[in-house]
Amino acid sequence: MKGSKKILAIILTTAMCLAAITGCSKSPVKSESGQEDRKTETTEDKTESKTEKVTINFWHHYSAQSAENETLMKVLIPEFEKENPEVKVNAVSHEWADLHQKLIISATSDTLPDVARLDSAWIPEFQKMGILIPLDEEMSDYQEIADKLLDSAMSTANIGGHSYGLALNTNTKILFYNVKALKEAGIAVPTTMEEFAAAVKKLSGTNSNGQQVWGYNEPALAGWNICPYIWSFGGSLTNEEQTVATGYINSPETVAAIKMLADLYKNQAITGWNSGDIPMTDGFGTGRYRMILEGPWKIAEMAGAYPDFEYATAEIPAGKGGSHSVLGGEDISMFNTPNKEAAWKFIKFMTGEYAQEEMAKCGQIPVNKATLESDTVKNSDFAPFIEAIKNAKARPTVASWSEIDNELSIAVLSVMLGDKTAQEAMDELAVKMDRLLTE
Structure with missing residues (x-):
């Protein structure tokens, strides 16, 4: 266990990570409020000791x-x-x-x-x-x-x-899709990543009111959002021991997943993480976002905000690595x-x-x-x-995950903006992750 400097470093790192978004034993600690009070003896039983x-x-x-x-x-x-x-x-x-x-x-x-x-x-x-x-x-x-x-x-x-x-x-998360939009476009529910990319592009454009619509909405670019694509493409973040990132986060499979998302963004087919973007539930419920990847909480949200909206769900489209959501x-x-x-x-x-x-x-x-x-x-x-x-995977169970997650978001965003190629960004990220994994 590190000293106070280490804890201070963790606090500072956490503050930076929060701004960017979205065992050794120790002596017993004090609770935030009083931990115990005494129950007084009853008149009926004064012989019993006080109960804590x-x-x-x-x-x-x-x-x-x-x-x-x-x-x-x-x-x-x-x-x-x-x-x-x-x-x-x-x-x-x-x-x-x-x-x-x-x-x-x-x-x-x-x-x-x-x-x-x-x-x-x-x-x-x-x-x-x-x-x-x-x-x-x-x-x-x-x-x-x-x-x-x-x-x-x-x-x-x-x-x-x-x-x-x-x-x-x-x-975990699964695919939610606009039933009417897919039917009108003559698109079957995508079951592969290739079909998914094609469907997202075809569903994008403008609606009858002249408003822009997007085939897919993704509200962030962190591990929770990106991992399902990386894993389904057959890529990974680290080795099984979670000690090395080089060769994994910058593998051809991982890079291919990032390239697919960047290509969809370039074609104005996906959005959601930019300031001013329509919130996910509103965008989906009003038909501006045709597909989303979300968890069970979205069912209650849609029932409350858009009870008459017709949607259905499906598993995440499969890639080279199968169909894997995030746990x-x-x-x-x-x-x-x-x-x-x-x-x-x-x-x-x-x-x-x-x-x-x-x-x-x-x-x-x-x-x-x-x-x-x-x-x-x-x-x-x-x-x-x-x-x-059953097929969902957990993000790396490493102490530096918050920092790694932040670096991943920054790296993927640089690809989306066209500042770096997917390979360049993932190569640079691999070096940073290797260092964080050994700290």
Whole structure:
């Protein structure tokens, strides 16, 4: 574990990455608020010793106004506290990017929470900082709990043979397309990358109102957005050991994926990451974007904003490497805390069947295997996403991923703008990634 200079460097790097967008153990930390208060003796039973009531702090990034947060606050936490009267849960909602930054800053002042819902891509970074608990080493029933959860989702918290969290929910992206637009253009749903590129070009141009339309919308150029194309083309970001990028991020297959996207942009067939572009949901719902690549949350968004819009979904078109989407989702992790027993109870509750099914009702794809067989899930719109998850891949589980992701975005943008060829940009990126992977 590095010293304060290293943490300061991480804070500065994180700030720069946020602007560009979109384990050694440690002594127990203090929680943001008081950790415990005493329950007074009742007049009926003064012979019993005082019972400790522990307060655990749970930080998350469920939007404050979301159905997920309402379920958490009004259903799940009350049920957990009913089952565990000795534990009180103090849940605090943060914006996604704010949570990442606050956790890093809090690590320097010993004000970390006991438990947090983390983007799976953050786990390696926090593990390297030495602020996460290796659950498989510290919790005697870890394996019993882990065996109940999806292996693919659990892999995102596995670093160096140890698990620094449990999968909490999972997701991936599939193709959404405008049924009417494809029908009018006489285009079949694309099943290959060649068909996809041809369809995107044919669907672009102007509509009957003289407005420009684009065959495809991509809101960013980070790994979450670009990886499905790289993998489906047969490319990769690093070797399997995640130690080297040269020969992988600049391979012919990876370069071909970037070239395809750049060619579509040059032909004004794709857009979305530029300032002033139409937001994805509005662009898709009004017919300005003919196809998008998105997750299960888009179903609820479209139902709320454009209930009469006709669209359908399909798997990501296959390339030389097959059809591979990107594995997303969140993990629930424990920080160095004196409240391990209470924190572990809450983590197990949140990954149990009851909590997982309640969150599934809000659009969260569960990771609990038994919940996946429930009527709630079987009667939902999850089916195509669950199928895509089988072949989805996780982004590299390396501590420097945030920095690598930022460099990837910059490199791909330089190709889109015509400043560099795809090969030049990926060759330069390979050198930067090699350095970051060894730091």
